Amino acid sequence: MTSDKKYENPDRNLALELVRATEAAAIRAQPWIGKGDKNAADGAAVDAMRAFLGTVDFAGTIVIGEGEKDAAPMLFNGEQVGTGVGPSVDIAVDPIDGTSLTAAGRQNALSVLAAADRGTMLDASSIFYMNKIVTDADGIGVIDIDRPIGDNIRALAKAKGKDVGELRIAVLDRPRHAQLIEDIRAAGAGTRLLLDGDVAGGINAARYGTRIDMCVGVGGSPEGVVTACAIKALGGFIQAKLAPKDDDERQKGIDAGLDVDAVLGADDLVKSDNTFFVATGVTDGGLVAGVKRLGPIIRTESVVLRSRSGTIRRIEADHLAEKWL
16 A cells, blocks of 8 residues: 555645634624625624634734725734744735625625735735736636737637637626626627626636636736635636726836736736635625524535645534624
């Protein structure tokens, strides 16, 4: 019988510990679903995530946090989290990806956390937005973000052996995407317009067996880096370009050492091949079910991805409500 050191000494899947932080954030946000107060929902999620991260054995540095964009007092860029014992990692957090969705009681709000080896995540905090295009592995060597969207749609359809009319393209429903949406439909593909939450859109585009073939458009730079951590575990494709809103922000990015005009692939967004991504549903969506109060328990569903092992786990957990609410 041969020995396999992988099985003799399996390394830790940090994401299995980090998922407790996204579960906590989702549970604490649950009472605010549909209540119209996105700041209260986000504040509750931030407090819970921060508290649980403090119990995990790792030396985490928040590279992408609530940061300048949300002027948050916790989980800010540069904050140290964890016990300080264990692996040194970069952390990207979004206690609620989709605060407006949560406040309105709409679908696809998530609590999200990603991690990678220390010093490997792109710090794009000086430029808040980036243009992204995400597909599954069929897009590798086929898609080019600099080409017109119609050309990319036709190339992906050919790679998938589908008619263009069968493709479904996810896009954030924003005024800035009016022409993009028109061009997608002119190419013959259908759109799936997202109210918010392009992390879930990107992941669903990279997963096999979903009804989304591509996710495209301008969204948050932090969400792009977080998505890249997931894409590495899924074996999918992502390209991005930073999208400064004006000349001042462009110069700010240049001063921070960013190549504002470069096409960024997965390895540019996060250099590590040991990435972790965890997400817990706040409201129901195509990726995971939302948090639910069921009598004496609170039920959560989470997805846990790790690039090194190429594993995708789904975790359904029941929590005693009396411990939380």
